[in-house]
Amino acid sequence: PPLAGAIHLDPNFTVGEVNPRLFGSFVEHLGRCVYTGVHEPDHPSADEDGLRTDVLALIRELGVTMVRYPGGNFVSGYRWEDGVGPVEQRPRRLDGAWRTVETNQFGLNEFMRFAAKADVEPMQAVNLGTRGLQEALDLLEYTNHPGGTALSELRRSHGVDKPHGIRLWCLGNEMDGPWQLGHKSADEYGRLAAVTAKAMRDVDPGLELVACGSSNRSMPTFGAWEATVLEHTYDLVDFISCHAYYEESEGDVDSFLASAADMEAFIDGVVATADHIGAKRRSGKRINLSFDEWNVWYQSRPVNNTDTPDWSVAPRQLEDVYTVTDAVVVGSLLITLLRHCDRVTAACLAQLVNVIAPIMTEPGGPAWRQTIFYPFADAARHGRGQVLRLALDSPVHDTARHGEVPLLHATAVRQEDGTLTVFAVNRDTTRPLELTVDLRAFSPVAGQVTHTALADPDRHAANTLQHQDRVTPRPVTGTVTDGGRLSALLPPMSWNTITIPLA
Ligand code: AHR
Structure with a gap:
């Protein structure tokens, strides 16, 4: 029966108003997310910027509102300068995060053209792994300053006259993770995030800043990490981030289908920690959550299809094929995000194309919707309001x-x-x-x-x-x-x- x-x-009786940023996604220089994902100049559907228009159409259909860029683990070793200026002069570099070669044919200005065409708000991450305060300020000057300084004029010499005006910035990525290039203790990261946030805000008080929270709820430092980072940054940032990936393990489908219970506990735990720090400081300010990486991801599978990294360009990495079960879990995670819309005011389905993604492509071939495309599209379309x-x-x-x-x-x-x-x-x-x-x-x-x-x-x-x-x-x-x-x-x-x- x-x-x-x-x-x-x-x-x-309402929880709150849904922030459209809840329906964000993520483009990292990883596998084929950028190259042959969003960007493939030789593809029959490519436009004058080398962007695949078939993919752009699917992104619009998906209803994505915001895209985080350029990483992810990738950003912790990235030199943003490599990705601007004449493409033929851009260097090829080893990417230590994913053990590939980055050609830098796509960078900040290409991303911003993509964002305009996909009709999404950019969410830009700075490298606080191998780099620090100065490089973050340089990137901010290049990106957002109108002109009359070395780096804003450099941007203008690259054909981008008007500043990009990026408002939302991530202060590094998963700095609690030992796998991260330039991994730091909570205290080291908290201090670096604070000085970087202060200096960036001094340049532009209108910025919204995201401090790195825990990479997942089972990190041994979960809770303590958030507390220490927020002790350093409470008055200087707007968000603390959360990341969570789920997979079905050992045939335990019931636990997998209940993954949202973990996400719920994650959100409640971070909110409690943030509010506790706020109360101790007698601060009238509230820190919100940016759940800026979430999805189903079969992390137990090899990163490369072969698991023999050969330092190639845009290999097939993390190309999970999603089932009906995975889509139901993604739907359930969306329900949890909506149920916490009073505190989760930004979120990114990680990622957007080919890499653990709702949209798949073949080089030179078609683009199609994975099963997880559908719950996201439904929620993004009908989940606006109270x-x-x-x-x-x-x-x-x-x-x-x-x-x-x-x-x-x-x-x-x-x-x-x-x-x-x-x-x-x-x-x-x-x-x-x-x-x-x-x-x-x-x-x-x-x-x-x-x-x-x-x-x-x-x-x-x-x-x-x-x-x-x-x-x-x-x-x-x-x-x-x-x-x-x-x-x-x-x-x-x-x-x-x-x-x-x-x-
Ligand atoms: O989205 C894939 C990876 O997952 C990201 O690069 C990293 O931030 C996280 O561990």
């Missing part, structure tokens, strides 16, 4: 990694256009779930509900070069509103988007 779950909503608090009745089950979790995971967003959208995941792998939503406090327009679900009898089904549309969301029939009650049947292991026009 089907399971049963219910959601109770009240229009006056997130409502909800009371949830759900059956629960036990998981090895996260303990007891509800089988129904959901959120509801009221959009400005008068639509109420319920996003819901059924975590049960075999049974459908009968959902009722109490809408008596709203005025649903009779007979106009739409319901789509991403689900498949084969949970391992995926979209590939050969079968690009094997998995797509399908309309679900039978979803109705009646007397202020919505009834819907959520397929087993499914991501659901239910939109309800309100009068």
Whole structure:
């Protein structure tokens, strides 16, 4: 028999307004994310900037609002100057992070042209691994200063007359990770981030700055890292970052489907730490969270398809092929981000193209949507407005990694256009779930509900070069509103988007 779950909503009980930056993504110089991903001058669809227009169209369809660049681990060894000026004079360099050769054919100015065409806000990271304060200031001067100084004039000599005006900056990347070039202790990093933030703000007080938090919640320094970094930077930054990747291990699909429980604990833990530091300082300021790397990533698989790094250019790295199960987990993670939209005001699905990505490409060939494309596109399109608090009745089950979790995971967003959208995941792998939503406090327009679900009898089904549309969301029939009650049947292991026009 089907399971049963219910959601109770009240229009006056809201979590907060969704910041459009919640639907960010990430382009790193890693594998084929940049080269043959977004940038492939010889591709039949390439425009005058060498950007693949087929990929640009998919990025717009995905609804991405912001893109973090240029790393990731890559940024911790990157010299930004290598990526500006005449392309034929740009140096080839070893990239120690991913053990490849970086050609620098794509750099800051190319990225900004990409951002304009993709209609996304740039989020720029500075190298605080092998570099420091001076180089961050140099990059800021080149990027944002109008003119009349050495570096702003250098930019102008590169054909970019107007400053880029980048507002959002990451102070390094994953500096708590021993794998990071220039890895630091919390104290070392906190101090460097503070002096860098202060100097950058002195140049431009309008900047928004992100200090590095923990690379994941299982880092031994989790919590203590955030506390120390924020002791140094509280008054100087706006965000602390969180990164989290999940994978199914040892066939434990139930724990995998409950990954959002970890993300939730991560967010709650960082908020508690940040607010504790704020309270100690009697600060009226609140630090928000930038969840600027999150996704499903099979980290247990080799980085290169062959795992024999040969210092090649743009090899196939981290090209995970996502299944229906992975998409349901991504949907559940999106639900968690939305449910915490009062404190998570920026987030990036890592990454955007080819590298653990919603969009895949073949060099010289097509571009297509992976399964995880769909929950992101649904949330980015329908998840704008006020997130409502909800009371949830759900059956629960036990998981090895996260303990007891509800089988129904959901959120509801009221959009400005008068639509109420319920996003819901059924975590049960075999049974459908009968959902009722109490809408008596709203005025649903009779007979106009739409319901789509991403689900498949084969949970391992995926979209590939050969079968690009094997998995797509399908309309679900039978979803109705009646007397202020919505009834819907959520397929087993499914991501659901239910939109309800309100009068
Ligand atoms: O997104 C892939 C990598 O994951 C990033 O380079 C790094 O920041 C994280 O560990």
